[in-house]
């Protein structure tokens with residue numbers, strides 16, 4: 001089956017095979033050498049010298065870890081939401097007792113730095129700002145991260161960035177942009193099966209974790225524990241060892257391709273998808289100029305049933321597309337183009353989409 005969804009993405013055969021290696025002791029020397037290697041590799045992709053923790057969890061686990069380590073009950077957090085995954089941060093902040101200040105945008109829009117500044121000025125108690133870099137539900141990439149970090153720090157707050165569906169496909173310069181906490185997940189551009197998540201933590205963020213330690217209960221996702229274990233070549237709890245084998249291999253492949261080439265490839269195939277979809281007479285959800293290079297969301301035209309299109313694409317053309325989430329369910333479709341994807345894969349995906357639309361009765 002050809003996956004054209006925004007994660008899980010295709011796992012290259014070499015990576016899948018690496019994951020089938022004989023099991024090892026996760027408290028032994030082979031694992032210690034491997035986690036040292038993968039952590040260094042992940043840091044390179046993050047463009048950071050900050051600490052990076054690898055959690056056995058999906059991306060939402062990384063999100064939860066950010067909330068339990070860097071916020072406390074009663075602490076004010078601004079959550080900037082441009083879609084479904086921004087809403088997930090809102091839920092998490094509320095569940096863990098934070099005072100939630102919401103800023104929401106219509107599907108397709110990117111966040112506005114001036115509005116964020118207004119919100120920070122209006123509530124000087126805001127200590128943390130949460131933002132989604134690449135909103136997978138709408139196909140929008142927020143382009144403001146470096147300026148946002150400067151703004152947030154000028155207000156003495158901490159910035160948490162969900163880069164789950166961008167980092168490793170699209171440039172995220174963690175250190176140069178001074179991003180305090182950055183999250184990513186293995187099943188996206190990393191070309192690894194679902195189940196590992198990454199969290200980078202800088203000094204500012206560690207200070208916050210210490211400040212909130214006695215106020216916010218945390219156990220599985222206690223990042224201090226993860227860092228302490230990492231320094232002895234371990235994880236605090238039993239890790240998904242087979243996924244570490246996969247990650248080790250995928251990082252070698254990424255290193256061989258080179259980050260710049262990876263980003264250029266994603267930009268190129270992203271443009272190809274956008275051109276192809278517009279060429280079918282369809283309209284993108286993302287506003288012009290903020291379209292994502294990892295996922296493209298587009299409106300379903302009048303009279304075309306998205307579930308029918310995805311069913312035909314799957315059954316007849318062996319290709320899996322994604323529907324809409326939340327309030328966009330039934331209104332949009334999404335084409336994922338991240339990870340192990342080349343131009344031929346994209347062309348095949350576009351052909352399948354075109355045929356499935358035609359079979360569902362769509363005429364341009």
Ligand SMILES: Cc1ncc(COP(=O)(O)O)c(C=O)c1O
Nearest residue numbers: 058059060085134136164165185
């Ligand atoms: C931007 C973004 N944030 C968070 C998540 C949640 O990750 P997971 O589904 O791995 O828990 C996803 C996954 O689709 C995502 O794309």
